[in-house]
Amino acid sequence: MVDGPNFRPPEQMRVRCYYRGADNQQQQIIVRDFCDAKKWLIVGEYTDATVGGDALQEMLAEASIGETIVTYDIARIARSSERIREIVTSLTNRSVRFVCVFGGIDTDEPRGRAIFAAANFFTRSLFSEP
Numbered sequence: 001m002v003d004g005p006n007f008r009p010p011e012q013m014r015v016r017c018y019y020r021g022a023d024n025q026q027q028q029i030i031v032r033d034f035c036d037a038k039k040w041l042i043v044g045e046y047t048d049a050t051v052g053g054d055a056l057q058e059m060l061a062e063a064s065i066g067e068t069i070v071t072y073d074i075a076r077i078a079r080s081s082e083r084i085r086e087i088v089t090s091l092t093n094r095s096v097r098f099v100c101v102f103g104g105i106d107t108d109e110p111r112g113r114a115i116f117a118a119a120n121f122f123t124r125s126l127f128s129e130p
Helices: 024-038 054-062 081-093 110-128
Strands: 014-020 041-048 068-071 097-100
Touching: 014 024, 014 054, 024 041, 024 068, 041 054, 054 081, 081 097, 081 110
Parallel strands: 014 041, 014 068, 068 097
Antiparallel strands: none
8 A cells, every 4th residue: 555554655755956158047946946847855945146156166076975966057067077977976976966957868768878878988088189
C-alpha cells in the first residue's frame, strides 16, 4: 500500500539555485518553476551581478552531499569551459548534483555525464596540443 501507515515518502531533493546577470529575475522565475515542477525544496538562492562573485563562492562552499545545484544556463556559472569543468568536477567529487535548466544538463543522468566527459576531453586536447 503506497499511503499505508508504514509509508515514508522519499526525502525531498534539497537544491541551491544560482543566478547571475542582468536578467536574474527572469532566471529566478524559470528555475523556481523548474524546481517546483519536480517538487524539489529550495534551501538557498544565490545571486551575483558579475562572474565569479561572492554568492557563487558561498553557494559552492555551502553545498553538501546529496544536494543539487540548479542554474538556468551553464554560462551563468563561469565564462571559460575550463572553469566550468573545475566547478562541476568539484561538485560531483563531493556528491553534489549539478543541473542546468537550459540545455537539460544533469550530472546524475547519462546525457549530462556524457556532455561533461566530452567537454573534459576537448579541454584536455586543446591544452596538450603543441
